[in-house]
Amino acid sequence: GQQVMQIPQYQHVQEGEDFTTYCNSSTTLSNIQWYKQRPGGHPVFLIQLVKSGEVKKQKRLTFQFGEAKKNSSLHITATQTTDVGTYFCAASNDYKLSFGAGTTVTVRA
């Protein structure tokens, strides 16, 4: 079954506001990846986190890996309409790459 759980499943955001989506696991993860899928598109890699407590930024996106390497978060500031889509976290275990169920983001202009 799926190794990682994502919350929330849906996120409705007012343009310009911030939001955070979370990825949680009951086991320690070796790494975590984040992907974005635009409506009608395919998943596209955003970033990979490997180290405990690691924080990486991509413009308005901030990714964090928990100290215990059991959780991760994606924080988006000043949401824009281009942020619409589904964000997935993914973790590797025994050669399998398991994805969370995703957080689908819609933006109110």
Added chain:
Amino acid sequence: EAQVTQNPRYLITVTGKKLTVTCSQNMNHEYMSWYRQDPGLGLRQIYYSMNVEVTDKGDVPEGYKVSRKEKRNFPLILESPSPNQTSLYFCASSFDPYTEAFFGQGTRLTVV
């Protein structure tokens, strides 16, 4: 251009009629995998392959077969499709399961 190519993009078929979805990558990746995407369930791994002639089951392998005779190709075979296999399918490739995965455009399959 680095890419993963899936065919067909759309397919409507009848229950029990064998079908194959092809997947090809041009990045010399060792690791390839197939996923199905269903609403609320995210991406679930069907099968994966670590290298030529090395394949293994993912989380939802029932009703599917794969083969990896060449490094670049990883076809997904449905010997006897059923309506519960109606889904959006993605092929992906990467150097290994721990690095960036590149996805194909997807195949929307409907089994009636």
